[in-house]
Amino acid sequence: MATDANLPYGPSIQLSTQAELVDLYRALRSEVSPTIGPQAMAEDQAAFQNLKQDGQITEIIRVMGHFEALQQAITIVTAAGLFEDVATPKSWVAPLLKAIPTNQVLVVVSNIQFRTVFVDNLDNAIQMRIPELDNEDIRALMIFTANLLDVKEFKISSDLVQAIGGHPDVANAAVRLAKQRGTGILERDPRQLFSVQQAIIGESVRPDALSITSRQILDVLGWLPNLGSDLLEAIVVDELGVEPDEFNLTIENLILGCLLYANGPRLAIANSVRQIYRRYNVADDKTVAAMAKVFKAAWAKVQDQGFRDDLFAAFLFMHLLDRSALPKELQALLTPSNLYDVVREVYARGKQSEDDLVIEQAINWGSVALEMNMSEGLREEILSTVTRAQIRLRRYPDAAKTIEYMRNRGYRQVAFLQGHLLRKQRNFEGAIPWLRIALEHNRGNRSAVHELAICYRRLHNSRELEILLRENDHLVDDSAQFLDFMIGLHIAKNDLSQVPAAIDRLRQLDENANRADLRQAQLLSKQNNERGAFAYLTNVLEQSGGSMRLRKARAIYAARIGELGVARQDLALIIADKRNEGASVSIETQILIAEGRASDAYALNIDTTPQEPGDWLIRASVFDAFADDPSTPLALRTRLKQQALEFRAKYGQVPSYDDDD
Structure with a gap:
């Protein structure tokens, strides 16, 4: 050229x-x-x-x-x-x-x-690598952008420039953050941050760092691969009433801050920003209604004005958002990559919101891959997501059938999915060999390492766990899953000095805020502040909806502090979901003990079959409580106390109430 x-x-x-x-x-x-x-x-x-x-x-x-x-x-x-x-x-x-x-x-x-x-x-191609920017180029870019955005008294330390690592998008996001929140936010020692790049991007998309118009634009683009600027303007200006000058200025500001990027007439939210933005911001109903109106009107005109791939994708995602069926004329236009994007996006949204109906959509859409003409590699990716969704909804027989279909086609992900299925069924011993096979085939398989770590922890196999984490420490640094896992280990060991900072880092990395909330409650409990843990979870549940993981934890803390009415209310909601059968029995036994009904707790627990060390430790607490009941005969009391001691000697001292994903 x-x-x-x-x-x-x-x-x-x-x-x-x-x-x-x-x-x-x-x-x-x-x-x-x-x-x-x-x-x-x-x-x-x-x-x-x-x-x-x-x-x-x-x-x-x-x-x-x-x-x-x-x-x-x-x-x-x-x-x-x-x-x-x-x-x-x-x-x-x-x-x-x-x-x-x-x-x-x-x-x-x-x-x-x-x-x-x-x-x-x-024979007809050349290849050229575009290197990352040097530190001085990053500094010059930031100063230039600061002048454009009129950031007063802009200063930048050499340490921060070094930590940005040559990424222009992070550099410009940092400048925009300084414009919104003041330059002081960039003057913190970068060495004290877990990930400077994640921290800058995370801070730049928090609601208090965005104008109303910025949020409206990002709300629209946050769910779409990309969108023509004409359609975006129709939504934000024509339907939501933003002035054209303000719309154009906001677009320019977001592009300068590398939150958006333009490709011809189309705009897209930056990949590094998309998941983090959606973690902190929920699209307003008015914005979603405006999107639906504009897309529907635009699609009605395509027969005269011509097919648009961005409009097709937008219309596709609107059907997903309102959970309506895709018209037949759109089904014929669906490509395998469209299907992949839909299944992946819907599954991620269902996990993030803990909405089973949304996860159900991922299964329904993904099942189309069984018959659709596509490459085997892409079919494997889609069916892998379908299997994960089936496992998350505890449809274990369906997941086993999908895995068998994949095994018959020689797909590589079978070993991991089989191990994941067995782990979720609490067959930790059976899961380990499959997960080790998955790790042998791909040493960088972070999910397999995480699943193995859960198995070893739940089996109280500390030696294998320490070896696994030591051999794979390079996978831990930027992983929300591993950070959450390590926080749990530190809390269990009563090593709490680094836990508060780690929970803050988890919030920056994790698209699911519930994990950080659960760890915060566990930290408070470990600090002998059960009432604080209960109050914290109550506040989160009231503000952000009915996370079942948090509700299970609150039921336990409620029982411990005597809030038995709340504990029973939570238990009723937990029991209503049949997938929580094992957890509901465990929680009910603890509530019965708190209510002084040790004999009922004993009768309920003795009918269950413990599957892991945590189950045996809960049984130990039930045996102790029943042994101390005045109505328990002395001979039975002695046997119960002895068995409780044996359980604790074999399985440890403190039961784990983690509800692993």
Whole structure:
């Protein structure tokens, strides 16, 4: 391109991580024929998918000929859409790139490099790495952005510049944060922060750091892959009543702060920001209603104005938000990567909100992958999410069937999913071999390490746990799962000095605030402040809804401090969900003891079969309470006390009330 500085720019196409050839074809087809209607696009898409891979590549090259004739360069922007999960190019990448004519210029912008031998074998490609910015460049960028945003008396320390690590998005987010919250927030010692980059981004998207208009814009884009600026303006300006000048200024401010980025006429929330933003901000009902109105009206016009991929994706997600069925004309336009994005997004939203109906959507949508024409790698990714959703909803037989389907197709994730299923069924001994196989196949499998750690902890196997964590300490630093796990270990060991700071770090990293809330309550309890733990959880439950994990913990703390009415109310809600059967029995025994009904607690507990050390320790507490009951015969009392001592000697002293995900 350096030899042809006047080369006209053609289309800029964004491909998702799980993109396939059909996604590239549809994007190119929309650019060549901008007025094509949804029905015609669906017909073309179906015809394309019926072709073999060689035929699909030939068709893509034919469509690209339109831009070759205009001497326009095509740009593809993708995070990792050309690669499998181990940085190996997808099967169609090499044949496609080799087939590109000499006169056609294709620019690929990706966050993964091809191996040198791969590029050499193409004969028609060059590769150039864009290095991260030097510290002095970061400093200059921040000063420049501070001038644009009119940040008064802006200063930046060398330590902070170093900690930013050459990331321009974090640098600009830091400047915008200084504009919103004052420069003092950047003057803290970066060495005291767990992750400077996460901290800056997290602080910059908290509600008190955003204007109302900023929140409205980010609320819209927070659920969508990207959206045309015209549709965004229709929502925020026309429907929500924001002045055009304020809208434009806010967009500029968000782009300067790297919270948004533009690709042609489309805007998208930065990937580094999306999950963190949604953690702190819930879309307003008025904004969601405005989105639905604009998208519905825009889709009604596509027959005349032409198919738009951003509008299709937006309309797709609106059907998910209001839980309505997708019309048949839209089903025909669904690509495998669309399906992947939907399933992943819905499952993440269901986990975040602890909404079983939303997780149910992930299962229903993901099941389409069983019959849909797609690559086996993408089918494995979708079905893996479906299996996780089935396990989360405790549909264990369904999960086992999905895993068996995946096993018959030779999918690599079977070992992990089988181990995860067994662990959730509290078969820790059975889960360990499967999880070890998963870890042997992929030493960087953080989820497998986490699952193994849970198994060893629940089995009170401290030796294997310490070895596992020592061998995999490189996976712990930026993981919310591991940070939560380590906090639990420190609380159990009564090593509390670092726990408050660790809980704060967990809030920055974790999309699910309930884990940090649970650890805060456990910390208060460990500090002999059971009433404080109860009050804290009560406040959280009143403000943020009915997290079952937090409700289980509150029921226990309520029983301990004598708030038996609250304990019983929580227990009723817990029992109402049949998936909590094991936990409800354990909690009820503790409430019965607090009520002075040790004999009833004994009768309830003795009918259960302990499955792990924590169960035996709860039985020990029940035996002790029943032994101390005045009505218990002396001979039985002696046996109960002896058995309780044996249980504690074998399984430890303090039961764990963790409700592991």
